Amino acid sequence: MRRERIFRDRANFFEEDDQSLRCRFRLPRHCLVELCDALEPELTRQTNSCPLxxxxxxxxxxxxxxxxxxxxxxxxxxxxxxxxxxxxxxxxxxxxxLFTPETQQEREYNDCHVRTRAVVERAIGRLKVRWLCLDTAGGTLLYKPDKVCKITMACCALHNIAERHGVPLPEGLALPPPADMxxxxxxxxxxxxxxxxxxxxxxxxx
Structure with a gap:
């Protein structure tokens, strides 16, 4: 069984030395700074919250x-x-x-609905495979909702960049099946x- 991953707050990683940063992120310090600057507008955008x-x-x-x-x-x-x-x-x-389609038209409507929704399911599945922290298989994000929103937005932004540049998904990981209705x-x-x-x-x- 895969051991559950636990995410905790860490100190500012820019306080680490250059060698530690390169070993940890596989990027030099100046690239990390440029990447953070480029992502900051997306990570600080106003998001919807719902305390319900x-x-x-x-x-x-x-x-x-x-x-x-x-x-x-x-x-x-x-x-x-x-x-x-x-x-x-x-x-x-x-x-x-429809819960119980009876006519041919209702069945065709349901089939069309399922095919359309499958496009979204596959897109979300690819996102979760690239970033396991977004999937329950990779553990749980034990942070406050505002921080989880920022982590999710960062993953989405980086995923879009990776998709545009043809970066493959991690090997050995299958797309998760659609959620059961x-x-x-x-x-x-x-x-x-x-x-x-x-x-x-x-x-x-x-």
């Missing part, structure tokens, strides 16, 4: 009650939709699959009548 129970609350509840969810409910997405799994409540801005719908999942009506209109196109 943290990890103990359902993702759907967090989304709907966050500032992001409120802006989307006010029409910020325009004519586009977010794609959510069965654990999310359908809304005019969030399309979810919950069996039971969240509370209020079918209560949004405008969202249900819009989903029926989309299904009618198939």
């Amino acid at each position: 129970g943290g990890g103990g609350s359902h993702d759907s509840f967090i989304l709907q009650n966050s500032s992001v969810g409120m802006r989307l409910a006010q029409g910020a997405a325009g004519d586009a939709w977010l794609i959510g799994d069965k654990g999310y409540a359908v809304a005019t801005w969030l399309m979810t699959p 919950p069996v039971d719908p969240p509370i209020g999942a079918e209560a949004n009548r405008p969202g249900l009506a819009l989903r029926r209109q989309l299904i009618a196109r198939f």
Whole structure:
């Protein structure tokens, strides 16, 4: 079994000598300084926070009650939709699959939904393979939420740079399988009548 990795706060690594920095990061000091300067605008950007129970609350509840969810409910997405799994409540801005598709059109809608969502799942999977600290297999980030946000943003920025330059993923690590869909719908999942009506209109196109 893989031993759980524990991440702790460390002293400022720029206080280390040049040889220690090169051994630890495989980069000279001036490259590290330039890299940190380039990433600073991304790491210090205003991010959305939602003090609504943290990890103990359902993702759907967090989304709907966050500032992001409120802006989307006010029409910020325009004519586009977010794609959510069965654990999310359908809304005019969030399309979810049907629990029990009965007609051919409903089955085709679900199939299209799954294929579209798989693109996002694969992208997130590649990110987690490159940075194991973002996956439960690599341990848990034992920091305050604000710091975890900065770590995640740094990983995303570095991952995008690596993807653009064709840096391969670490060898011997397989992409994680898509998360299983919950069996039971969240509370209020079918209560949004405008969202249900819009989903029926989309299904009618198939």
